[in-house]
Amino acid sequence: MDEARLCAFENLARTRRSIRRYRDEPVPPALVERLLAVAGWAPSAHNRQPWRWAVVTGATRQRLADAMAADFRRDLLADGLPPDEVATRVERSRARIGSAPVLVLACLTMRDMDRYPDARRQACEHLMAAQSVALACQNLLLAAHAVGLGACWLCAPIFCPETVKRVLDLPADWEPQALITLGWPADGGRERPRKAVEEVTLWRT
Numbered sequence: 001m002d003e004a005r006l007c008a009f010e011n012l013a014r015t016r017r018s019i020r021r022y023r024d025e026p027v028p029p030a031l032v033e034r035l036l037a038v039a040g041w042a043p044s045a046h047n048r049q050p051w052r053w054a055v056v057t058g059a060t061r062q063r064l065a066d067a068m069a070a071d072f073r074r075d076l077l078a079d080g081l082p083p084d085e086v087a088t089r090v091e092r093s094r095a096r097i098g099s100a101p102v103l104v105l106a107c108l109t110m111r112d113m114d115r116y117p118d119a120r121r122q123a124c125e126h127l128m129a130a131q132s133v134a135l136a137c138q139n140l141l142l143a144a145h146a147v148g149l150g151a152c153w154l155c156a157p158i159f160c161p162e163t164v165k166r167v168l169d170l171p172a173d174w175e176p177q178a179l180i181t182l183g184w185p186a187d188g189g190r191e192r193p194r195k196a197v198e199e200v201t202l203w204r205t
Contacts, residue, residue, distance in 0.1 A: 017189030019150025039140035044132035056103035065098035100181035150185030
């Protein structure tokens, strides 16, 4: 076993944080492309690589944040939350999305995935594609951390996929899965506790 390599990776994984505040400094497009290339080395179902990326910068960030905020407000009000709490939560979400220097929207496509005649197996195939995209996103988050960038995984696009597709004019088969904010960190984020291995693991022999 290569103890040194394992320790280096363990340190990378343990020190990654969800960063929500960024310095007002640009992230070079070439660096974003390199991170996405690293993300693409993730394993995927049938090696079909069903991930698709939309990189959002400039004024489009705020348009996306505003459109998603409108959907979020509608849902919270429908849940019966007090208007002042709704306003606070919506504005926090809008600020997180709109203030990040770069947004990376992770999507999945079923274009190259297998097709089944029955709903059960087709649902499994879709889940396999979603899992593949998630694996690629983890590569992206770790690669960003490795070069000193901050990032935060947001699942909000799952709740308003049609809005995201409309604002970004995405291809019809691209299904929004997650939004990753990206930039040079303004703080170190917060360390969150992790469950012990024995709490989440069963051994069967």
